[in-house]
Amino acid sequence: MLRFLIRRIVFGVVVLWIVTLGVFLLFFATSKDPAARFAGKSATADTLALVRHKLGLDQPLTVQYWHFLTRTLKGDLGYSFVTQSPVTDMIKSALPASLSLILGAAVIWLISGVVTGVLSATKARTLLDRGITAAVLVGISMPAFVVALTLAFLFANKIQIFPASGFVPLQQNPVQWFQHLVLPWLTLALLQSAIYTRLTRGSLLDVLGEDYIRTARAKGLPENKVIYRHGLRSALTPVLTQFGVDVGVLIGGTLVTETVFGLQGIGQLTVRSLTTGDLPVIMAVVLIASFFVVLANIIVDIVYSFLDPRVRLE
Amino acid sequence: MSLTDLEADASLPAAGEVAAAGPIQGRSPWQLAWARLRRDKAAMISLVVIVLLIVMALIAPLISKWIGYAPAFGDRKLGITEDGLPVGLNGHHPLGTDRLGRDLLVRAVYGARISLIVGLVSTALATILGVVVGAMAGYFGGVVDTVLARFMDVTLSFPYLLFAIALAAAFGASTPLTIFVITFFSWASIGRIVRGQVISIKQREFVEAARSLGASNMRIIFIDVIPNLLAPLIVLATMTIPVAIVFEATLSFLGAGIDPRTPSWGNMLSDATETYQVAWWTLFVPAAFLLITTLAFNILGDAVRDALDPRSERLFAAQKAGRKKKKK
Numbered sequence: 001m002l003r004f005l006i007r008r009i010v011f012g013v014v015v016l017w018i019v020t021l022g023v024f025l026l027f028f029a030t031s032k033d034p035a036a037r038f039a040g041k042s043a044t045a046d047t048l049a050l051v052r053h054k055l056g057l058d059q060p061l062t063v064q065y066w067h068f069l070t071r072t073l074k075g076d077l078g079y080s081f082v083t084q085s086p087v088t089d090m091i092k093s094a095l096p097a098s099l100s101l102i103l104g105a106a107v108i109w110l111i112s113g114v115v116t117g118v119l120s121a122t123k124a125r126t127l128l129d130r131g132i133t134a135a136v137l138v139g140i141s142m143p144a145f146v147v148a149l150t151l152a153f154l155f156a157n158k159i160q161i162f163p164a165s166g167f168v169p170l171q172q173n174p175v176q177w178f179q180h181l182v183l184p185w186l187t188l189a190l191l192q193s194a195i196y197t198r199l200t201r202g203s204l205l206d207v208l209g210e211d212y213i214r215t216a217r218a219k220g221l222p223e224n225k226v227i228y229r230h231g232l233r234s235a236l237t238p239v240l241t242q243f244g245v246d247v248g249v250l251i252g253g254t255l256v257t258e259t260v261f262g263l264q265g266i267g268q269l270t271v272r273s274l275t276t277g278d279l280p281v282i283m284a285v286v287l288i289a290s291f292f293v294v295l296a297n298i299i300v301d302i303v304y305s306f307l308d309p310r311v312r313l314e
Numbered sequence: 315m316s317l318t319d320l321e322a323d324a325s326l327p328a329a330g331e332v333a334a335a336g337p338i339q340g341r342s343p344w345q346l347a348w349a350r351l352r353r354d355k356a357a358m359i360s361l362v363v364i365v366l367l368i369v370m371a372l373i374a375p376l377i378s379k380w381i382g383y384a385p386a387f388g389d390r391k392l393g394i395t396e397d398g399l400p401v402g403l404n405g406h407h408p409l410g411t412d413r414l415g416r417d418l419l420v421r422a423v424y425g426a427r428i429s430l431i432v433g434l435v436s437t438a439l440a441t442i443l444g445v446v447v448g449a450m451a452g453y454f455g456g457v458v459d460t461v462l463a464r465f466m467d468v469t470l471s472f473p474y475l476l477f478a479i480a481l482a483a484a485f486g487a488s489t490p491l492t493i494f495v496i497t498f499f500s501w502a503s504i505g506r507i508v509r510g511q512v513i514s515i516k517q518r519e520f521v522e523a524a525r526s527l528g529a530s531n532m533r534i535i536f537i538d539v540i541p542n543l544l545a546p547l548i549v550l551a552t553m554t555i556p557v558a559i560v561f562e563a564t565l566s567f568l569g570a571g572i573d574p575r576t577p578s579w580g581n582m583l584s585d586a587t588e589t590y591q592v593a594w595w596t597l598f599v600p601a602a603f604l605l606i607t608t609l610a611f612n613i614l615g616d617a618v619r620d621a622l623d624p625r626s627e628r629l630f631a632a633q634k635a636g637r638k639k640k641k642k
Contacts, residue, residue: 015468022477026484137616141608143560145567145583146601149590157591245470255475255568260587270476271568274483282480289476 001305008301012294019290020072023283024065077284082276087284090269097167098265101257102250104181105188110243113193114236117200122227124205132197139194148187148260155183165262184261188254192246199242204235233307240307244300248293347545350621357617360610367607371426378420381408385424385577388414400593410595412585418599421577425600428578429607432489433559436496440558441551443497444504445543449535451505452512463509469502475564482570492571496558504550508543515539545622552615556608563604579604 052058056067071078077087120132156164162183168176207213208231216226251266258267266285273281341349351357370377378384388394392406394415401411409419451462478495485491515521516539524538565571566580574581582600590597 011464018468023480026480137612138605138609141556141560141612142605143563143567143608145564146604149583149587149597150601153590153594153597249474255479256564259568270479274479274568274570277483279483282476282483286476286480 005298005302008298012298015294016287016290019287020069021065023286024068072287077287078280080273080278080281082273082278087280090281091266091284091288094264094266094269096169096265097263098251098254098258098267100167100170100177100181101184101188101254101263101265102247105185105192106243106247106250108185108189109192109196112189113196114200114239116193117197117239118204118227118232120197120201121204121208124201129201132201136194136198139191140198142191144187144191144256145260147190148184148257151183151187152260165260167263167265180261180263184254184257184263187257187260188250195242196239199239200235203238204231207231207235236307237304240300240303244296245293248296249289251289251292347621351617354617354621356613357621360614360617363606363610364614367426367610368430370423371430374420374423374427377423381417381420383407383417383420385420386416386575388416390415400589400596402593402595409599410593412582412596413589413593416577418582418595421582422579422599422603424577425579425582426603426607428489428572428576429559429562429604432493432496432562432572433555433611436493436500436558436562437551437554439493439497440500440554441504441547443501444550445508445540445547447501448505448508449512449540449543452509453516453531453535453539455513459509463506466502466505466509469499470506474499475568478565479568479570482565487565487570487573489572489576492562492565495565496561499561500554500558504547504554507546507550511543511546512539515542549615549619549622552611552618556611556615559604559608559611 056064059067075088077091079085080087080090083090116132120129123129152164155162163180164183166180168180170177204227208227213226213230216230217223221230254263254265255267255271257263258265259271262268266288270282270285272278273285383389389407389411392401392415394411395401400413401407401415403410407417407419409417409422411417412421447462447466451459451466474495478499481491481495516534521534521538524534529538562571562578563580563583566574566578567584569584571580572578574584579600583597583604586596586600
């Protein structure tokens with residue numbers, strides 16, 4: 001267990017290191033002149049030189065990268081080109097909206113996806129199964145922003161039961177927090193649960209064909225116990241892999257949902273930074289999102305060993 | 315899915331007839347798969363839809379001429395109401411106009427060009443890259459495999475949408491960049507599957523036979539191994555196309571894909587965010603085109619997979635339905 005953990009963490013650190021290198025090269029080595037962007041359009045040559053010196057841009061690339069790396073490790077993600085405020089603070093104030101959105105939606109899609117997936121698999125080749133399969137096909141064919149805009153059009157514009165945009169922090173007003181999040185949750189959960197239904201169905205059908213399931217049936221276990229105790233437990237492993245990756249990716253990437261519903265989270269911050277060319281913020285978000293993906297993957301691998309008795313961590 | 319039930323009913327008698335009818339003809343697995351696919355009505359409808367879309371994209375200038383408006387032309391006379399709002403569906407603009415008075419049908423038809431080009435080109439590139447890297451990793455094993463497999467893992471664990479946006483911020487949004495980004499984040503999942511398949515294929519006797527005849531590694535990979543992967547690759551590619559199309563639309567929607575001036579479905583939907591509350595068609599016209607396209611590719615992909623895999627569920631269902639009938 002310990003050896004496995006150490007190996008996974010080392011691999012995670014390597015991935016993150018590659019990401020920092022990629023991010024650094026992408027922005028400092030290729031972007032035209034970060035100093036010019038930072039100093040603004042009307043900067044004189046002297047100011048430019050000063051800014052360049054302050055940002056360390058007059059030093060060799062390797063030195064610059066070293067500074068960038070040590071700075072990042074200390075939690076200092078630099079300053080926004082646009083607002084000049086610390087990027088770390090901007091991220092901190094955007095996290096509540098993103099986390100509320102993702103964690104809420106994750107609960108909905110995991111439950112609905114696994115339940116419909118199990119239904120579809122246990123009633124395989126029936127009308128119900130075909131109906132679910134068709135719905136899943138529509139679900140995976142729809143881009144997030146089409147779902148988001150349609151929901152906003154129907155439930156915030158035509159029938160005005162939910163607010164179309166905005167975010168209210170939980171500690172400020174729980175009822176409004178909930179109302180503002182219903183449509184974003186649904187948007188995210190609808191698409192994701194389609195994927196999870198398909199995954200659960202396929203995985204459970206595979207597992208139910210295994211020998212140990214036949215053994216369980218042969219020794220006279222009730223069908224429910226066979227499916228839930230023996231089948232679903234190991235069928236959930238691929239579902240869990242996907243879940244870990246998804247939650248990690250989404251923390252830095254609910255760009256579409258946040259933009260459409262005006263949630264002031266990380267996603268919206270990213271899109272805004274893109275339009276204003278605010279590179280330090282985009283870099284920070286990429287780094288943070290990668291961190292969450294790596295972290296989620298490690299957690300998923302550990303949970304595996306509890307779910308599937310055949311998995312031994314070595 | 316009543317269509318598949320119909321198909322299930324129709325398929326067994328047909329198979330019976332073939333067996334009964336006169337001299338037995340040998341049919342290749344591909345012919346059999348095509349016969350199975352032909353019986354799948356949903357798949358055939360999807361195929362027709364896709365062909366129609368391609369034709370529509372090809373004759374986009376003709377459609378534009380026929381309607382009478384260019385894709386970028388803002389019709390100030392008939393395309394915008396007195397209040398400056400988009401015009402709904404009417405004789406001049408069959409599917410209405412957007413906030414600049416541009417004809418939505420013409421723009422959607424031109425948008426099909428972008429979607430199909432980006433979808434097909436990036437899928438083709440991703441498949442080639444995935445096959446080459448996956449086959450190398452699976453065939454050579456050892457250190458090569460470790461490095462390449464890890465590289466694929468890293469690519470898959472990147473927050474791809476963010477990286478795509480970051481790239482667009484650094485280099486400016488354009489069609490080639492969009493294709494590059496989609497390719498870069500699609501090849502690894504194909505590569506991973508190819509690697510797994512190659513590992514099992516390389517242990518088969520015919521590979522050993524080729525090697526004992528003195529065939530080089532490259533010859534074995536390209537002549538003996540990869541042709542055996544054709545069936546899963548066709549399925550994978552068909553499934554990757556809709557993903558790529560949605561990816562392009564999402565990037566364009568966020569302003570990080572196709573140049574915002576070019577008509578593409580993603581750009582049209584992005585424009586619609588400002589007008590959909592007063593003009594629903596600005597949202598639903600591009601959304602419908604997009605949904606129909608991706609749905610058609612997804613249904614076709616599912617059906618191709620079923621047709622190429624004789625043990626697949628639908629066939630199983632067909633046999634079961636047939637058995638029941640015989641008992642009666």
